[in-house]
Amino acid sequence: MLRLSKRSVSTLLRSGDRSFRVGAATSISRSSPSTTDVKRGDIESRWYSSLTNGNCRKSESLAHLNMKTNRFTGNRYESTAAASDSSSQGPPPPVEKYEYQAEVSRLMDLIVNSLYSNKEVFLRELISNASDALDKLRYLSVTNPDLSKDVADLDIRIYADKENGVITLTDSGIGMTREELVDCLGTIAQSGTAKFFKAIKDNKDAGGDNNLIGQFGVGFYSAFLVAERVTVSTKSPKSDKQYVWESEADSSSYTIKEETDPQLLIPRGTRITLHLKPEEKGYADPERVQKLVKNYSQFVSFPIYTWQEKGYTKEVEVEDDTAESKKDDQDDQTETKKKTKKVVERYWDWELTNETQPIWLRNSKEVTTEEYNEFYRKTFNEYLDPLASSHFTTEGEVEFRSILYVPPISPTGKDDLVNQKTKNIRLYVKRVFISDDFDGELFPRYLSFIKGVVDSHDLPLNVSREILQESRIVRIMKKRLVKKAFDMILGISLSENREDYEKFWDNFGKHLKLGCIEDRENHKRIAPLLRFFSSQSENDMISLDEYVENMKAEQKAIYYIASDSITSAKNAPFLEKLLEKELEVLYLVEPIDEVAIQSLKSYKDKDFIDISKEDLDLGDKNEEKEAAAKKEFGQTCDWIKKRLGDKVASVQISSRLSSSPCVLVSGKFGWSANMERLMKQQSSGDTTSLEFMKGRRVFEINPDHSIIKNINAAYKSNPNDEDAMKAIDLMYDAALVSSGFTPENPAELGGKIYEMMGVALSGKWSSPEEVQPQQHVPNSHNAELLEAEVVEPVEVDGKK
Numbered sequence: 001m002l003r004l005s006k007r008s009v010s011t012l013l014r015s016g017d018r019s020f021r022v023g024a025a026t027s028i029s030r031s032s033p034s035t036t037d038v039k040r041g042d043i044e045s046r047w048y049s050s051l052t053n054g055n056c057r058k059s060e061s062l063a064h065l066n067m068k069t070n071r072f073t074g075n076r077y078e079s080t081a082a083a084s085d086s087s088s089q090g091p092p093p094p095v096e097k098y099e100y101q102a103e104v105s106r107l108m109d110l111i112v113n114s115l116y117s118n119k120e121v122f123l124r125e126l127i128s129n130a131s132d133a134l135d136k137l138r139y140l141s142v143t144n145p146d147l148s149k150d151v152a153d154l155d156i157r158i159y160a161d162k163e164n165g166v167i168t169l170t171d172s173g174i175g176m177t178r179e180e181l182v183d184c185l186g187t188i189a190q191s192g193t194a195k196f197f198k199a200i201k202d203n204k205d206a207g208g209d210n211n212l213i214g215q216f217g218v219g220f221y222s223a224f225l226v227a228e229r230v231t232v233s234t235k236s237p238k239s240d241k242q243y244v245w246e247s248e249a250d251s252s253s254y255t256i257k258e259e260t261d262p263q264l265l266i267p268r269g270t271r272i273t274l275h276l277k278p279e280e281k282g283y284a285d286p287e288r289v290q291k292l293v294k295n296y297s298q299f300v301s302f303p304i305y306t307w308q309e310k311g312y313t314k315e316v317e318v319e320d321d322t323a324e325s326k327k328d329d330q331d332d333q334t335e336t337k338k339k340t341k342k343v344v345e346r347y348w349d350w351e352l353t354n355e356t357q358p359i360w361l362r363n364s365k366e367v368t369t370e371e372y373n374e375f376y377r378k379t380f381n382e383y384l385d386p387l388a389s390s391h392f393t394t395e396g397e398v399e400f401r402s403i404l405y406v407p408p409i410s411p412t413g414k415d416d417l418v419n420q421k422t423k424n425i426r427l428y429v430k431r432v433f434i435s436d437d438f439d440g441e442l443f444p445r446y447l448s449f450i451k452g453v454v455d456s457h458d459l460p461l462n463v464s465r466e467i468l469q470e471s472r473i474v475r476i477m478k479k480r481l482v483k484k485a486f487d488m489i490l491g492i493s494l495s496e497n498r499e500d501y502e503k504f505w506d507n508f509g510k511h512l513k514l515g516c517i518e519d520r521e522n523h524k525r526i527a528p529l530l531r532f533f534s535s536q537s538e539n540d541m542i543s544l545d546e547y548v549e550n551m552k553a554e555q556k557a558i559y560y561i562a563s564d565s566i567t568s569a570k571n572a573p574f575l576e577k578l579l580e581k582e583l584e585v586l587y588l589v590e591p592i593d594e595v596a597i598q599s600l601k602s603y604k605d606k607d608f609i610d611i612s613k614e615d616l617d618l619g620d621k622n623e624e625k626e627a628a629a630k631k632e633f634g635q636t637c638d639w640i641k642k643r644l645g646d647k648v649a650s651v652q653i654s655s656r657l658s659s660s661p662c663v664l665v666s667g668k669f670g671w672s673a674n675m676e677r678l679m680k681q682q683s684s685g686d687t688t689s690l691e692f693m694k695g696r697r698v699f700e701i702n703p704d705h706s707i708i709k710n711i712n713a714a715y716k717s718n719p720n721d722e723d724a725m726k727a728i729d730l731m732y733d734a735a736l737v738s739s740g741f742t743p744e745n746p747a748e749l750g751g752k753i754y755e756m757m758g759v760a761l762s763g764k765w766s767s768p769e770e771v772q773p774q775q776h777v778p779n780s781h782n783a784e785l786l787e788a789e790v791v792e793p794v795e796v797d798g799k800k
Helices: 006-015 035-051 080-088 104-114 121-141 178-184 192-202 219-225 278-284 286-296 329-333 369-380 472-493 498-518 520-529 544-550 566-570 573-580 593-600 623-647 673-682 706-717 722-738 746-761 768-774 780-788
Strands: 156-161 166-171 227-235 242-248 255-258 269-276 304-318 339-352 388-394 400-406 425-429 432-435 451-456 531-534 537-543 557-562 585-588 606-610 650-653 662-666 697-701
Touching: 121 156, 121 166, 121 219, 121 269, 121 286, 121 432, 156 278, 156 286, 166 278, 178 242, 178 255, 219 227, 269 278, 278 286, 286 304, 286 432, 369 388, 369 400, 369 451, 388 472, 400 472, 451 472, 472 498, 472 520, 498 520, 498 593, 520 544, 520 593, 537 544, 544 557, 557 573, 557 593, 566 585, 573 585, 573 662, 585 593, 593 606, 623 650, 623 697, 623 706, 623 722, 662 722, 706 722, 722 746
Parallel strands: 156 304, 425 451, 557 585, 557 606, 650 697
Antiparallel strands: 156 166, 166 269, 227 242, 227 269, 242 255, 304 339, 388 400, 400 451, 425 432, 531 537, 531 585, 662 697
């Protein structure tokens, strides 16, 4: 067996295409190959196969592969058998080409029943096709005016026959010839609009028309969503004849014939007749057709007329009663007035349905505020004017036009923050409505209150034009829409009319706070829009910018306290020293406030500091005073910690108190009292999991307070005194409540308070006689002794 060394292989790979020969070439001429030759041929074949990833057939010789020179061994072998194999091979077998086959009925079923989730879009698709036909005619008429001479008006008319379940849609567009009928309607996924658009793009002199809507070539077949039979009668100005195309929903074929009925002839255009399925005849209601047109095709550039019932009021004469008409002879001579009544006369006529114009296509400088407000009210069925609007056009990598509005009130309520799906953004592609049901594709949840329209020519849609596919274009579009929304809100906040932003904040302030939590990328845009009450502004909210402007020169942080109300926040013991130093403190009184501020972390290089947490630094530390206090009260702190046990992590001397004896602060990385309270409310009664999330509690004492001095004296005199122990327990419970925590046993706390009240109030306002019956008398014998000790006063020399 022949082996190839690693060195030989590396030499071979470095040689490239160079041919080299080692040793003398030996020529062997035999009629039949020997066993050795066969083995060598197998080895050569395997070697070559290893270099070609196994793509070498054993039957092929090295001669066929142009490998006569053996580069592995440096020898050259010539075999008559190899030559015979090489000569016997003929041309390669021919490659046969096949086309995909499709079961037409099954394909039609997939197109009709799988592409569209909503049946009512059939009318949108047919109107879009009619609009394209009108656009083609208008474009071609520029160079060939004779095409539009038969009918001057370019419009779309929809007639609904409710009784018979028939809808007829007629346009005066370009129409189709017989060949175009076969090409466009007879070929599935063949878009005539796409072919036309490609043709005008290829013509450099003609330019392009971006108003064409069709893309996929399947929109027409959406008619079978509701129709069991569809008839298309069309007349092209290129042909003298009118043709009729007809097919049924479950059929895999169609028919084409020439129209011979004079009453059914049309001068130009296309008439589509839908014979609705029995269960879908509700779509033939004229009012429903009008509603669908206004929803999906309101902004199509051509007028759309629907056949509607109308009425007008007129007066008609009323015949008098025969009994009342009898009059005297004198009355007969006088002329009586005729009695009339008002009735409504009904009639049918064409009504323009798409009256509202797409003002986003106009220049923003040409549109007045009244027009923006009117468009807002009509499009979103509102009765109040918006707080602000933004009309802009984005060009470059992504091109679209949009108008955004800030509504005056929240339609879903001020506290509804989880309704991510809204119908506030209406997406249009070439003025045709696509969808208003989004799940965060265009706006994040916290900006879901923004209303507006977005119109683009090249959004990545699926075939049904119902789903906005995730792509880089959509992400860029979302980013720009969010930026414009923030610019619009910032404009309201900077307005001279302060009430406008107060109105906005009252309705949508919580949405922006939610944005602090969910959207870290836009913190710099959200933070200037936030508003809070503070210790220096309890009636009017202030911005973070105003807080920073009011900061003391030595102040390095933004202080805040979270509570359930302004009253509880301003009376909290944590504020005592800060109020003395005139340091402003933000009041976070909404449940979402604390989490929002913690998500921001800082604003303009100023960290947010919770004053209810441990290690509060106000920048006024006095090391000598702290050392003296620690020396005086250090052992007392240890004594209090031993009494409280696991209730607190430690007992420290406070630097934040001035009038309160003590306070209970949270650990630096734990929940605050406010957050602990909120979490208990969210736990639905099950508080077992909250034990793991509670932060460490630190008991801080005020060494300057008289109560703490008395406690310190009690420790030095008698550390085991029961009254001192009870005082420590009561002091802890009082700090627990005043610091915002919830006592675990309120009844026990109440009992301690009543006991202390009894001791403090004993005999303060009552006379000894009134107090006497309240004393505890063990037995009757003691009572007699007490009675015997009573001495009546005697009078001596006029004195008692």
